[in-house]
Amino acid sequence: CHKVFYDEGWVRLGKIKACFARNYVRYYERIRDFQTQPDDIWVSSFPKCGTTWTQEMVYCIATDLDFEAAKIGLQKRFPYFELRANWSPNLTKIIADNVLKSNNNSSTEDENKSFFLNSFDLVDHLERPRFIKTHLHYSLLPTAMKNEQSPKMIYVARNPKDACISLYHHFCLMDGYGGSLEDFVDAFVQDTVFCGPYWTHVREYWEIRDRPNVLFIKYEDMKKDLPSVIRQTANFLGVTLTEEKVERLTEHLSFESMRKNPAVNYEDIVCNMRSLHGTFHESKFMRKGKVDSWKDEMTPEMVAKLDAWVAKNKIMGLYEK
Ligand code: A3P
Numbered sequence: 001c002h003k004v005f006y007d008e009g010w011v012r013l014g015k016i017k018a019c020f021a022r023n024y025v026r027y028y029e030r031i032r033d034f035q036t037q038p039d040d041i042w043v044s045s046f047p048k049c050g051t052t053w054t055q056e057m058v059y060c061i062a063t064d065l066d067f068e069a070a071k072i073g074l075q076k077r078f079p080y081f082e083l084r085a086n087w088s089p090n091l092t093k094i095i096a097d098n099v100l101k102s103n104n105n106s107s108t109e110d111e112n113k114s115f116f117l118n119s120f121d122l123v124d125h126l127e128r129p130r131f132i133k134t135h136l137h138y139s140l141l142p143t144a145m146k147n148e149q150s151p152k153m154i155y156v157a158r159n160p161k162d163a164c165i166s167l168y169h170h171f172c173l174m175d176g177y178g179g180s181l182e183d184f185v186d187a188f189v190q191d192t193v194f195c196g197p198y199w200t201h202v203r204e205y206w207e208i209r210d211r212p213n214v215l216f217i218k219y220e221d222m223k224k225d226l227p228s229v230i231r232q233t234a235n236f237l238g239v240t241l242t243e244e245k246v247e248r249l250t251e252h253l254s255f256e257s258m259r260k261n262p263a264v265n266y267e268d269i270v271c272n273m274r275s276l277h278g279t280f281h282e283s284k285f286m287r288k289g290k291v292d293s294w295k296d297e298m299t300p301e302m303v304a305k306l307d308a309w310v311a312k313n314k315i316m317g318l319y320e321k
Pocket of ligand 1: 045048049050051052053162165167254255256258285286287288
């Protein structure tokens with residue numbers, strides 16, 4: 001296990017060997033017994049698969065394009081459900097006490113800390129409808145999320161090689177990872193990276209994709225035809241959008257526009273995490289935003305390893321190569 005990402009190593013959760021911080025054990029029951037509301041809207045994904053993009057799309061659709069409300073930092077209006085469990089109590093306190101500053105002038109320091117200090121309370125107390133992000137495997141979700149009457153959930157998937165390269169840069173940027181890409185690819189195919197195994201994650205949601213309360217979308221489709229995915233998502237959420245609104249939202253969600261939008265680009269958090277770790281990785285959270293960016297950096301050896309792993313695990317009809 002690459003403990004460099006987390007100070008306490010990984011833990012086996014549920015029936016699968018899911019890679020989460022040991023700290024999850026402390027919150028296991030809290031997660032399992034979490035009370036949902038019928039109008040909650042969840043976005044779920046394996047990390048780096050277009051979560052932020054999907055969250056912003058879902059939020060804007062569900063609020064009928066309330067761009068004023070969307071100026072508030074995404075982590076506050078659409079918090080990360082199990083974030084509190086990602087670090088040990090000590091590290092969480094250090095992060096909250098020393099490095100987190102505002103990305104929203106109107107919020108107090110306490111408010112800014114709260115999304116790190118207790119994401120569960122934050123989610124509990126959101127105004128309805130609540131918007132909730134998670135990276136949990138389906139089998140690890142709250143029990144109340146596991147049937148056809150559960151709140152609506154949008155899952156976004158991305159091809160594994162792009163997920164891998166994006167996650168590598170994320171850890172260099174946010175978690176002070178100083179290892180090589182080669183080591184990272186090894187960890188990825190050994191399923192020991194955060195939230196792994198990748199295939200179990202995607203497969204569990206793929207299997208429930210036909211439920212009426214579930215929408216399964218792909219990063220690649222968003223890149224190819226964003227207006228269609230916007231319409232599909234609006235339809236799923238029961239919102240009627242005029243074509244003019246679809247057009248405005250497409251523009252709002254473009255990579256260039258999101259890259260310069262402080263409410264979603266996480267620049268402040270990147271800056272603070274850099275100072276926490278004392279590292280500097282030349283990248284951004286909104287990094288390349290394209291399909292097949294793994295081709296820019298991976299050597300033939302790395303690609304061969306990933307190809308063999310894909311061939312063993314592929315999901316027919318989804319990511320087969
Ligand atoms: P890259 O690192 O490949 O650039 P997540 O939100 O799940 O962490 O995913 C982050 C990935 O989504 C990053 O991928 C980021 O650039 C990409 N992304 C975010 N917003 C995007 C947008 N509007 N268009 C295209 N890609 C976007």
